[in-house]
Amino acid sequence: MTVSVQREDFDIAAEIARLTAADADIGAVVSFTGLVRQMTADGPITAMELEHYPGMTERALEEIAAEAEARWPLQGVRVIHRYGPLKPGERIVLVLTASRHRQAAFEAAEFLMDYLKTRAPFWKKEDHAGNARWVDAGDADDSAVARWKR
Amino acid sequence: MQVLYFAWLRERVGAASEEIDPGDAATARDLVERLVARDPRYAAAFADMAAVRVAVDQEMCDLDTPIAGAREIAFFPPVTGG
Numbered sequence: 001m002t003v004s005v006q007r008e009d010f011d012i013a014a015e016i017a018r019l020t021a022a023d024a025d026i027g028a029v030v031s032f033t034g035l036v037r038q039m040t041a042d043g044p045i046t047a048m049e050l051e052h053y054p055g056m057t058e059r060a061l062e063e064i065a066a067e068a069e070a071r072w073p074l075q076g077v078r079v080i081h082r083y084g085p086l087k088p089g090e091r092i093v094l095v096l097t098a099s100r101h102r103q104a105a106f107e108a109a110e111f112l113m114d115y116l117k118t119r120a121p122f123w124k125k126e127d128h129a130g131n132a133r134w135v136d137a138g139d140a141d142d143s144a145v146a147r148w149k150r
Numbered sequence: 151m152q153v154l155y156f157a158w159l160r161e162r163v164g165a166a167s168e169e170i171d172p173g174d175a176a177t178a179r180d181l182v183e184r185l186v187a188r189d190p191r192y193a194a195a196f197a198d199m200a201a202v203r204v205a206v207d208q209e210m211c212d213l214d215t216p217i218a219g220a221r222e223i224a225f226f227p228p229v230t231g232g
Binding site: 034050051052053055056059060081092093113116117118119120121122123124125134135136137 | 154156157158205208210224226227228229230231232
């Protein structure tokens, strides 16, 4: 299975082992992990809540993964995104890409994250010691995804 | 059709979802106009349409996409996952 949307934490080493066991031709594995930050411009984060659109989240991530596999020669892709209540320092998202040589794995991982940041229906709410606010989407993500347009 | 709301849109509307008869609303934007005219909660939620994104039958699209035949429409702020 390529995509998982879940509450539970994930084990990066176990996921890499599973991905590489599936294909003998893998020479490169690239891994990205997104974490809940501990500090922002508004002060320390005490908690985070990740809301999502059940049904559409899985579908959007599967479409993004399929697009990556269509654009690059990949031996495997794995995306895990959590939702629900998370604490500072906890893992939110994992992107793994595997290929024969490193260029495809590196580029596909960046592509997956840039698309995920602009298309996957999740919304973060940060709590700063009882003061909760919804995170605003940044312009940086829109600029990042634009470079992948064909 | 089922209309879903997420994040601060959901908080302002006061509901995560509701069954709505779209009437003759041809696009998502038309549907919003009808809702806004109906109740001040919607006016507050949709005050800044530049901050509103829409998915029809779980596919991201834009406010001017035709909605005829859709089973589900979702309104939400720009996504912030990852």
